[in-house]
Amino acid sequence: MATIKMGLIGSRPTLKRYSLIVQVGVGLLFLAGHWTPVYSQSQTYQGLVSEGKHFSELVYVSPHNASEAIRVTASSQNADTTYPVLFVVRQQKSVLSWAVPFIIQSMYVYDEVSHTLCPENGFSPTAAHNISIDVTTASVKPVNFTLTVTMMDDFELRTHVPKTVVVSPSNPKYYVYKFPDDADFMTVQATSTSEICTVISVQPAQCPVYDQHRNVEFVGQFQTVTKQGAITVQKKKYPSGYFFVVAVVQPTDKDCLGQTIEYVPLQNMSSQDVLEIAKNRSKEITISVDTILPLSEYWKPIVATVGVLLVFYVIAGIIILVQCKRRKEQHSEHLEEQVHILGEEENSNDVPFAQNQPAATSNYGTTGKDSGNSAVRSRPLNKLSTNEADPDEDDIDMLEDMNEEKEIYRTKMSVCVADLARKKPKTLDRKYKLYYWNILTIAVFYSLPAVQLVMTYQAVLNMSGNEDMCYYNFLCAMPCGLLSAFNNVFSNIGYVMLGFLYLLIVSRKHHIHKQAVASGCEKSKTCGIPKHFGMFYALGIALVMEGVLSGSYHVCPNYSNFQFDTAFMYIIAGLGMLVLYQQRHPDVNANAYAAFATFAAVIFIAFMGVVFVSVYFYVVFAVLHIITCLAVSAQMYYMGTWKIDLGMFKRAAIIFRTELCKCARPVYIDRMIVLIIGNAVNWSITIYGLVKMPKDFNSYLLAIFLVNLLLYVAFYIIMKVRNGEKLIPAVVVIIILALVIWGLALNFYFMGLTGWEKTAALSRESNAPCLVMGFYDGHDVWHILSAAALFLSFLLVLLMDEDLEGKDRTKIPVF
Known part of the structure; x- marks a missing residue:
């Protein structure tokens, strides 16, 4: 047990009502080395001081181990x-x-202040030292x-071993911890039921200690900590093996x-109010130091x-190999079939001419419809002579502009893919x-500054120690090298690897x-x-870049x-959404410049929503959204024939007066139904935004995009089934897997x-411990699962129409 030896020094008057003779005698004995010290765990002094009376005390300290330290508490009842x-x-x-x-x-x-004195002996039991109190x-x-x-x-x-302490602005506390020999990292956790603001600090075990x-x-x-906080401590930053854990309540x-x-001057408050305010700043907090996964074990979750x-x-790879083998077999069968047909043709050439002619006698002398049709089919319509029987006018559309004017063939009652695939391949x-050249350019110019910025943030955090700069899950932050949360960065590898796999497919x-x-x-x-x-290439690149930029963030x-x-x-x-729309509208789909200009506008709106979020911003955004x-509904309903210009308002008024006001039956019912549903959903989201005005505008905006994408995918699948198109088994499996993984990921x-x-x-306060292998938290699992779900979703878009490979485009409907 450590000892405290108290001795009075100096020639100042005592404050314990001792007589002057006793005071001088004790002082002389002490100076002569004949004073016998008193051993105690605690010593209390009470007295009076004034301008001419001061108090000074010399304390000898001899700690036995690192578990002992001196704490000084001072108070005064009538000081002003x-x-x-x-x-x-x-x-x-x-x-x-x-x-x-x-x-x-x-x-x-x-009126009471307490401090722990720094153990200047370096936790050595043999190094005694003294302190002087005035x-x-x-x-x-x-x-x-x-x-x-x-x-x-x-x-x-x-x-x-948790330790529960009570701290206040005038009563900070700190403790020492020694690193185990076999540990690289430790986590200092602080928990409390109170929301009073506290600063938890980890400092090198050296003097002075900054505890104010x-x-x-x-x-x-x-x-800063309210109810929960955690700091991951690396052993290499504390060469002595010791560090202090400091708890200070903020004013x-x-x-x-x-x-x-709002500050209220002291002179405007009663003494009772002052005492009550000071009393309410006390906080009970529990501090514990726990181990985390050592750096040498990181390879297991990574692998x-x-x-x-x-x-x-x-x-x-297995599916591609099977398809290659099947394609070779089909190619071989096709070659054999061609050889067989050629052989039959050669054999038919050896038959006498009369036997090789078709049995024309079966229709000899007949003037039926079949003979007329065969005559017509034997020549193109534009080559028919006036002497031959003219077909019915209802069977032939003589409007030559139909092949050129999109306003004609795009607005037919039944539009097929061939109608919207007239441009040269x-x-x-x-x-x-x-698309993919533009997205590659954007990726380079967007990602490089982003990486540079976040690495600068990380460097500043490492230098300043201010962990309020970065919003990690501190209960599961696995440091590695310069990175404070390596697991949060590495878990984005799923986007990169599966993005490259999609590009290969x-x-x-x-x-x-x-x-x-x-x-x-x-x-x-x-x-x-x-x-x-x-x-499709652009989609794969976007998936890779999502991994890069999410990791950067x-x-x-x-x-x-x-x-x-x-x-x-x-x-x-x-x-x-554009890829799905391209499937059946290749001629109508937006070009890359218009698409990426729109994306740029969206990112600008997202930036404004973060920096200038307010009720006025949400009102303006709601108007723009509607x-x-x-505008998009008009473009989709009229297959790109709706022109966005100054005359569109007049055209809209005419349509409103002639069709909507008279409740006329829509020309394109399917398109009208999906657009009505889509507008209803989007307007509902807009109303929600105006009512709730979420602070996280970026997530709100992203939800709008994802909801619209989900609606369009669902509409596409429903329309395929409704039009008698089949979903191949692989696509059905992909849909089921994607839905299951999306559900888990969103959870x-x-x-x-x-x-x-x-x-x-x-x-x-929302931080939680690691969930998987002591390395990944819930958000890391989201990264991995959402990467798989996005990959499957992209694969679904790529393979959705595989059942139409042999179907003529004139028989494939547009929806």
Whole structure:
């Protein structure tokens, strides 16, 4: 057990009512080395000080281990703010001073202050040292004080052993912890039931210790805490193996709750109000130090994640090999069939001419309809002579402009894919190639500054120790190298790996299509959905870039860079709708410049929603949203023949007067139904935004895109089934898997482990421990599952119309 030896020094009057003779005698004995010390765990002094009377005490300290430290508590009942009592503690390497009453920000007054003295001996049991305590005041009238020096025997924190303490602005506390020999990282956790703002700091075990609200942020790592907080401590940052855990209650809750504090001068408050305010700032907090997954074990979850993603590659490879084998067999059968047909033709050439003629005698002398039709079918309509029987006028459309004027053939009652695939394939290929070239350019110019910015944030965090800069899940933040939360960054690898796999699959299909076109296959030109792969490549690139930018955002997630995480999600959702629309409307679909200009406008609106969110912003956004819905509805309903110009208002008024007011039956019922549903859903979301005005506008905007994409996919599948088209088994399996994985992924997403729209302290209240392998939290699982779900969704769009490969385009409906 450590000992405290008290000795009076100096020639000042005593404050214990000893006589002058006794005081001098004790002083002389002490100086002569014949004084016998008194051993105690606690020593209390009470007395009076004034301008001419000061108090000084010398304390000898001999701690036995790191679990012991000295705590000094000082109080005064009749000291005033004009002439406070000053307490000065001098140690060998530092000086600590404070005044009683202790005033913070002109509104909090405390008549008792307590501090733990820094153990300057470096936790060595053999290194004794002494401290000097002086008490002074400038008051002419005597002022009472009480000074208590106590030896703490629970100064050291133990692994997995919680310690509950009570702290206040005038009563900060700190403890020491020693790293185990076999640990690289430890997590310091602080929990409480109170929302009073507290700063938890981890500092090197050296003097002085910064344990006051005005200096606690000067050194080490720190974060604001309300009900929960955690700091991951790396052993390499503390070479001595020791560190201090400091808890300091802030004078106000502004830093934690983001509330504006109105200061009331002391002179305007009663003494009872002052005491009540000071009393309400006490907080009980539990501190614990726990182990986390060591760096040497990171390889297990990393290998497991990569292995799961490689399963997708293996399955895709097996399917491609099976398809290749089947295609070779079909090609061989086709060659054999051609050889067989050629052989039959050669044999038929050896038969006498008379036997080789068709049996014309069966219709000899007949003037029936069949003979007339065969005559007509033997020649093109434009080559019929006037002497031959003219077909009925109802059977032939003599309007030659129908092949040229889109206002005619796009507005037929029944439009087929052939009607909207009239442009040259090479022209459309060049049009859709611009999508992936544009998205590659955007990716480079967007991602490089984003990566640079977040790495700068990470560097500043590492240098300053301010962990309020980044909104991690601190209960599951696995550091590695310069990264504070390596797991949050690495979990985005699913987007990258599956994005590249999707690009490989698209490339494979593109290669097969080019081979078919090069071989002169007529089916590739007239059957099935027109093949244009530019937008599919753009989807794959967008998936890869979502992984890159989401990983960049999670290097240091905060209010300033959240748009990095969502920018390519807007593009993915928008491209998904455009790809589906392209399937049956290749001539009508938007070009790359218009599409990416729209995406740029969306990202600008997202930026405005983060920086200038207000009721006025939501009103303006609601108007723009509704106008956009109406404009897109007109474009979709009229198959691109609706022109957006100054005359559109007049045309809209005419349609409203002639059709809507008279309740005329819509020409295109299917399109009208889906557009009505889509507008109803979008208008409902707009009303919700006006009523709730969510702070996280980016997520609100992304929800609008995803809901519209989901509606369009559902409409597309329903219309396929309604028109008698079949979903191949592979597509059915993909739909089921995608729905299941999306459901699981969204369950983890809505766990809400962090929230950049809140303050850092309130965001930490939602933190939760790791869920998988002691490495991944719920949001990491969302990253992996959503990557798989997006991949399957893209695959669904790519393969949805595989059943139409051999069907003539004139028989494939547009919807």
